[in-house]
Amino acid sequence: MSIYNLKYLLNPKSVVLIGASNRASSIGAVLVQNLLSSGYAGPIMLINPQYEPIDAKQCYPDVASLPTIPELAVIATTPASVLALITELGMRGTKAVIIISAGFDTLDEPYAKAMQKAIIDVAQQYNIRIIGPNCLGILLPQIGLNASFSPIKPAKGKLAFVSQSGAVLISVLDWAASRNIGFSHLVSLGNMADVDFGDMLDYLANDKHTSAIFLYIEDITSARKFMSAARLAARVKPVLVLKAGRYSDDTQTAVSHTGKLVSEDAIYDAVFCRAGILRIFSLEEMFEALETLSIAKPPRGNRMAILTNGRGLGVLTADALIDQGGQLASLSSETIEKLNQVLPPIWSHRNPVDIIGDATGDRYSSAIQILNQDSNIDAILVLNCPTTIASSVNAAYAVVNNVSRNQKTLLLASWVGEQAVNDARAIFIKHKIPFYETPEQAVTAFMSLVNYRHRQKMLMETPQSIPEDFSIDTNKSRTLIEQVLLEDRYWLTDSESKQLLTAYDIPVVMTTVVHTVKQAMNNAALLGVPVVLKIISPDIHLSDVAGVALNLMGPESVREAAEEMLKKIKESQPQAQLMGFSIEPMLESRHAYELFIGMIEDANFGPVIAFGHGGRAVDVINDKAIGLPPMNMHFARDIISRTKVYKLLKGYHGFPSANLDAIAVTLIKVSQLVIDNPEIAELDINPLRVNASGVVTLGARVKIKKTSEVTVNRLAIRPYPKEMEELIPLGDGRTLLLRPILPEDEPALLAGFANLTPEEVRFRFFAPSQVMSHVTAARFTQIDYDREMALVLTSLGVPGKATIYGVVRIIADADNNSAEYAVIVSHEMTGMGLGILLMRRIIDYAKSRGIKEIYGDILAENQTMLRLCKVFGFKVKGDPEDFTIKKVTLNLVD
Structure with missing residues (x-):
């Protein structure tokens, strides 16, 4: 369902509490108090047949007697009563429900699951969205709504926190209140019978009141939905996750090397990495990130200047920075000269910048101003240890007075101590300056932001084209798998496994x-x-x-x-x-390395691929990185680089480097093998021998299973839809290829954009720009096939090198009800009917995905496009806010 009707949950115009009470300390009484005292402006109604007024507020006996239809209902009654209440609310027209009620988990498990399913079935009949059951509730400071039994009222802010645990949510809220950190949304999901993390990410990604999203996750219920929503959200704002339950014994009974090496937690790591969200590992780390993101934006890079009044403190901080992958900023000669003019002669003359224990507020201020002008510095961490010589408070004001709205350099503070620095910390809280109790915490927070930005940059990189053309013999692989299953076997022999690999052009001995x-x-x-x-x-x-x-x-x-x-x-x-x-x-092993590539199927996220150091001791060495299919050269090289053996593969002490491209291509081939053959349950290639010339498989083992599952449905990420490729013959004898866009197409897309006329650019983008940035091109080419599609008309050739002559795309909303479209054909190819072809194909695709309507905006002067719309039956209307734009819509249902 995704964001369908979530507005009634997260921005309701009226609320009813079912299970209101005046019994002291009961959940019903706390909910009444929180609702009535939170400052919510809409109608609040109470239901409990045992009472008349509660706190002078009228109490109704049932749903039918309510004077108005509540958009949001909060249920705090026994589990047995919930199903009937959902039915009553649905008949009345309510579209959102929070089920606070606990106890579902304490019931007999089959009965509890059946009851929860019945509740969701009824809710879906009435298009009701449900949070819970067994949850704390929600807090929406932006509209003053506290529909929870939290004892703490949050401040308004731009951070969203979504948690499976009510206890964790309250702990975060209590900590944030002491630092005046505000929130846009605080949501306790409980059992996630309906609304889950994927839904919340979709909603919050487009919420203008939210600048960063924090998640506390224990498990994920819908992997495909989560991945799609997380990838979208992480591209527009920081998403950080604290995942609990890192240790389990799920690998103890595994038979394959991959099964032994790949834990559930390692798979979650790979999922978060591919989605572009940053994983943190403790509440302390979450608090540090909350502190920073509540005020600051991610820094430009990892270069930090440390400003301190104590050398030892500075050195400890530098150690922490380098340990976590940060870089001590190199001070420019100009910066050093300026510091010489304002600091004592015995200052450190390097980073960390030790301005001596008697540093006054003025000295701090002068140093901050100078460091802030150095382009080699991405962040300044200001440290202070209390002394009787100089005031910590004055030093704190020096930091406050040097913060400006347009400041490019991130400014952080750590006043080390307890009682002696309380007044200084209060100043930082009042003026919303990120501060930390220890320098190490400040460094951790800084590096969290650095790693987030690095991950986003990495995900936006343009993958190189595959350096070798390889052929796939799917008939050979299908025949082999089917024959083994007919023999009622599930493990392929080494020889059979190698035959399977050769079907995908993977070299074997x-x-x-x-x-x-x-x-x-x-x-x-x-x-x-x-x-x-x-x-x-x-x-x-x-x-x-x-x-x-x-x-x-x-x-x-x-x-x-x-x-x-x-x-x-x-x-x-x-x-x-x-x-x-x-x-x-x-085979000769001189100048060769032994690696392994494996695959195992996770119950949640489907197939995952592992890579690392191979050989007989693979389980003991335990050097591996994990990724998700589908793969391209970029993701394959990333997996390789995340292993320890990577340093060896690059060559060392005269030992030649391995053929890294050959390894990456092999990972891509294995990925495609797994995508095409859903029967593959486990796979080991060990060892995969590699040298400067290439790779060869020395040993392989594959486990298969009988399955009727559609291949694409078992993957956490929808793969490239190769079945949509189509050769298009032209009247002049040329043949073009119509296919979905690929990340590798970015160079060709940029070249095609540069070849457009100014009028073509203005008609397509409503602006005369002649330059398309890498970021924009990456977003156009690195698409999520689950929620958008772009078809390109290209010459025959390798993606990225083949010329692009036309593009049509649709981007569906999170509910998959409607989609915005756009189309452009190069002036070189006009008059050939290619615009009609592209529109017909994208309309057919939208219908196949169940999209009900496509729409778009067209400049009123773009008569060619308006005529094309009329050919397909679009309705054309003027934009009431801009007479130069026409709005077009096409109903795909009738």
């Missing part, structure tokens, strides 16, 4: 399957080189029974190794099914 020891000996003799021998069994993990023998020289060595394997299997796993041996040449 030449492997021969034999059934007897004698055949293995003969094959080794034919190869005439050192060989590798492996046992073949669907029931055995090779490393568990020494099922791999390396560097065997000649038939006799092969015989001894094979007999030893059979002996060990007979002793340890006598019931194991033996299918023979595989034999392959032993």
Whole structure:
């Protein structure tokens, strides 16, 4: 449902409380007090048949007797009564409900789930949105509504906090109140029977009163919706998440290397990274980020100047900064010269800037002004340790007086101590200056903002085109998987796994399957080189029974190794099914690295891909990074760079670097293999040997399952819809390709924009600009196929290098009811019917996605586009606020 009817939850015009009470300390009584004292301007109605007035406020016996239809209902009654109340509210016309009622979790689990499902089923019949059950409620300071049993009234602000835990929400609220930090929304989601994190992110992303979003998450219920909403929200404002439950024993029973290495928490890490939201790991870290984002914007970079009246304090802070990946700003010679003129001769003459223990407020002020002018500095952290020589209060005022609205350099403060600095801290609270009890906390807050900005920049980078063209044989992969399933097997052998990889053009070592020891000996003799021998069994993990023998020289060595394997299997796993041996040449390992690539399917987020240091000790080394399919070169290179082995792969001490592009392409191929074949449940490529020339798979293991699931539905991110590609023959003999846009198309899009005439630019963008920024181009090309689509007409060629002649796009609202469209065709291709073609295809696509209406704005003088709209039956109306614009709409339902 997403944001459908959320306005009645988060901006209601009237409220009713069901379960109102005057019994002291009861939830019903606290809710009454909070509602009536919060300053909410709309009607507040109370329901409880046992009372007449409560606090001089009339109390109604039931929903039917209410004088007006409440937009929002707050229910604080027994779980057994909730279903009937939802029905009554739905019949009356209420569109939003908060179920405070707890107790659902204490009921018999099947009964509780059935009751909760029945409540949601009825709510959906009446288009009612529900928060809860088992929640604290919501607090909306912007409209003065406290529909919760929180004992604390929040200040108005621009931070939103959404929490699964009411206890965490109250703790954050209490801490923020002591620092005068305000909020736009505080929402306790409880059991998330309906409204969840995805819904809230969609709503808050477009809320003008919210500048940053904080989440406390215990679990995510709808992975695809969360990913889509998080990716959108994180592009427009900072989103930070505190995820609880980092440790579990979910990997203990895993069979594959990937299953053992990839924990649930590691998957959440990968999800947050791909979405562009920043993960924090403690309430303390959350408090620090709240402190900073309530006042400041993310800094330009990670270069910090430390201004202190104590050398030791400055050095400790510098250590903390470098430990967390920050950089001590290099002071320019001009800055040092200016500081020389206002500071004592014995000042540090470097960063940290130690202005000596007797530093007055004036000295602090002069130093801040000078540092603020240095373009090498992204943030200034001002430190003060109390002394009897100089006033900490005066130093605090020096910071306050040097903060301006247009200040580009982030200014942070940490007055270290307790009683001696209380007055200074009060000054910072009053004047809304980010302050921290310790320098380390200040550094952590600063680096959180730096990491957020870095992540956003990384996600907006243009991926390079895939450096090699590879072919995929889907028939080969489908035939192999179906044959193994027909045999009622679920583990592919090493040889079968390699065959599957070759269907996706993943290099593998030449492997021969034999059934007897004698055949293995003969094959080794034919190869005439050192060989590798492996046992073949669907029931055995090779490393568990020494099922791999390396560097065997000649038939006799092969015989001894094979007999030893059979002996060990007979002793340890006598019931194991033996299918023979595989034999392959032993590849030279000089100047080569052993890596692993794996895949496992998560119950929430679907397939995830792991990469890291490989070999026999892969589980012990535990060096891995995780990503989500689909992948491109950018995401593949990012995964590689997040491992420890990456430093080795870049080369060291004369050791040549590995072919990083070949590794990245292999990750992309594995990603596509997983996307195309939903039967794949687990996959190990180990080792993947890589050197400067390329990669080759030495060992592989794949587990499959029977499934009827549509491939695209199991992925957390909708992949590129290749099925929409279409060759378009032109009358002049040329052929164009119509396809969805890709991130790799950014260079071609920029080139196409530069080729537009000024009039074409003005008609499309309502402005005469001849320059498209990288940020704009990235947003146009890096789209979420779940909520928007852009089709491009290109020449035949590699994305990014092929010429783009036309683009049509739609962007659907979060409810998928309506979508805004835009279309442009280059003047070089006019008169060929391409505009009609693009419009027809995007309309067909919108209908296939269930979108009910598409709309757009067109300049009144753009007669060509208006005629095109009339061809397709758009309704055309003037814009009442701007006579130069025509508004066009097309109903797709009739």
